[in-house]
Amino acid sequence: MKNIAVKAFKLCAGYEREDVLRSVSFELHTGEVLGVVGPNGSGKSTLLRALTGLLPLRSGKVQMQGRALPSLSAKERARLCAVQPQIEMPLFDYSVRDFVLLGRHPHRALLGAAHPTDHEAAERALRRAGMSEMSERSIRALSTGEWQRALLARALAQETPLLFLDEPAAHLDPGHRYAIHLLLRQLAHKENRAVLCISHDLNLAAEFCDRLMLLRAGSVLALGTPEEVLQEKILQELFGCAALRVAINPHTGRPGTVFAS
DSSP states (O other), rough: OOOEEEEEEEEEEEEEEEEEEEHHHHHHHTOOOOEEEETTTTTTHHHHHHHHSSSOSSSEHHHHHHHHHHGGHHHHHHEEEEOSOOOOEEEEEEBHHHHHHHHGGGGTTOOOOOOOHHHHHHHHHHTTOOGGTTTBBBBOOOOOOOHHHHHHHHHHOOSEEEEEEEEETTTHHHHHHHHHHHHHHHHHHTOOOOEEOOOOOOHHHHOSSSSEEEEEEEEEEEEEHHHHHHHHHHHHHTTTTTTTEEEEEETHHHHHEOOOO
């Protein structure tokens, strides 16, 4: 039985007077990739912010590695969980290598210089994200897709047991989308990390995630394996699209989605 890396119990959170998450409960296990899917505005990014302490909970509890989230300092959280945000604008004109090296700050003393181990971790992250050849380029000279991979490399450089990613394959071409999802599965299955990945690509999520959580209006509509939750009636209800159909990938046997014209 896999260990519980993250446990969320009846999470409620929102902005100003509006509740966005409504009693969300689930577990994320070590060695698995949990995909979070749902329509725009369903609470996916809000869930990530609530899990990492960036958005205060109105009620409910979060545990990371058996510890209550409020008991963890910001540095302790950063040593446990790395986050790739959906949107982040570069504030300074770093080289890609120096930007990725920022991911090592949780492992260094305040104002301490980077150690050789930090540089080694950054190089590994650059290589895994396919950014080694761009390491000397300015981050402001990157395309949108390259910037996404730089953000992923920074998260990988933290070398944490938990990894939360908000649409890591957005703006990427098919080859890089496939490579990123393959990497996430390897991180979970071969390195025993716990990976939570928000995605709008149902087909890639079905192929590479061990379980899927479907969010609708801030609540969990379904949670289970891709075979269990990717059902036509469920998806048509979730996205309000009667043209959605489920088809089996003949090469992998996994379910996927197509549109019936």
